[in-house]
Amino acid sequence: MKHVHSGKVRDLYELPGGELLIVARDTISAYDYVLDTPIPEKGAVLTQLSLWWFEQLADVVPNHVISTDLPEGAPAEWAGRSVVVKKLEMVPVECVARGYLVGSGLKDYRATGGVCGIALPAGLEDGSRLAEPIFTPTTKADVGDHDLPMTYAEVEGSVGGELAAKLRDITLEVYRRGAELALDRGVIVADTKIELGLLDGELVLGDEVLTPDSSRFWPADQWQPGRSQPSFDKQFVRDWLTSPASGWDPASGEAPPSLPADVVEQTQAKYIEAYERLTGRKWGQASR
Known part of the structure; x- marks a missing residue:
């Protein structure tokens, strides 16, 4: 696999056959910054929810998904947060x-x-x-x-x-x-x-x-x-970052502070709740 690009929350690799592998990390961005505090399981939630929506929208617009199987040689921890896709x-x-x-x-x-x-x-x-x-x-x-x-x-x-x-x-x-x-x-x-x-x-x-x-x-x-x-x-x-609790000003030009544990936990819970409400599936039972 050849590393092609890293965005705010995803890494892109080119596979030997020309397909691409997208891997979603647990990073979170806000105000054009990638925060230094990860949100556990976030990358998997984004990947699994997107896959569900791609199915719901298949008659509206085709999507880039080829396979959810982990390519040979890819790290096991990428399972559930990676997708093989067509190059667009x-x-x-x-x-x-x-x-x-x-x-x-x-x-x-x-x-x-x-x-x-x-x-x-x-x-x-x-x-x-x-x-x-x-x-x-x-x-x-x-x-x-x-x-x-x-x-x-x-x-x-x-x-x-x-x-x-x-x-x-x-x-x-x-x-x-x-x-x-x-x-x-x-x-x-x-x-x-x-x-x-x-x-x-x-x-x-x-x-x-x-x-x-x-x-x-x-x-x-x-x-x-x-x-x-x-x-x-x-x-x-975003709301926590602009609250007095963070002590940070988006206009300061300085990188935002690390997220406290309670904000991380509540953010993770919100992402999982979004997945569960929309799909009707329990996150622990998701195919990951």
Whole structure:
């Protein structure tokens, strides 16, 4: 195996036959930093939840998965957190869909009255549900850099009108399907980010999909616009990092502090709860 790339939470290897092996680590990122404190089992949760979603979305968009078998020579500890996949020509756009106003979308709205150039009604609050899901793409920044909002016209300028329309339509359909299925299980998908690549001219879903790293998951019975929502995702870590307890300022330019044990434990529990609520499977019984 040849090491090809390491991202914020995944390592990529090329196999002798040309396929790729993606291995998810237990690292967690926030505010464009990779934290030095791992979240136990996180990489396996992301991998297993993505595999489940790939199955649910197979009729919406094809995915890059070839096999979940561990290749010969790979370390045994990679079992359950690695996937053999097809090599894609990744599209240089982070494809984001939002059904609720939160995070960077809320910040953009408060500054401009819209998100990524899409005008929204006045009077929306933190956590407000949008009338229709919207496509709010960003640039795909390198590790340590910040993804920047893109208008739809900028996406068209980057990849062309035909491909831009396909990116938008697939992203919104993945969000709609995921949000509908999750809501049946008592979970609101506030927003999500997906990555798409080309294989023989066809768009294929890659990386991960609808995980606590790439999406905001809220308990539906506790949703209340106008405040920060309880969640089953890494927003819990973001909130701790910006709380007085951490003593850290994201604008300081300094690396964030290590996470305390209780934050690690609660974050792990949230990731596992997301998996269990969405799939209906107990984590201890998962195929890992």
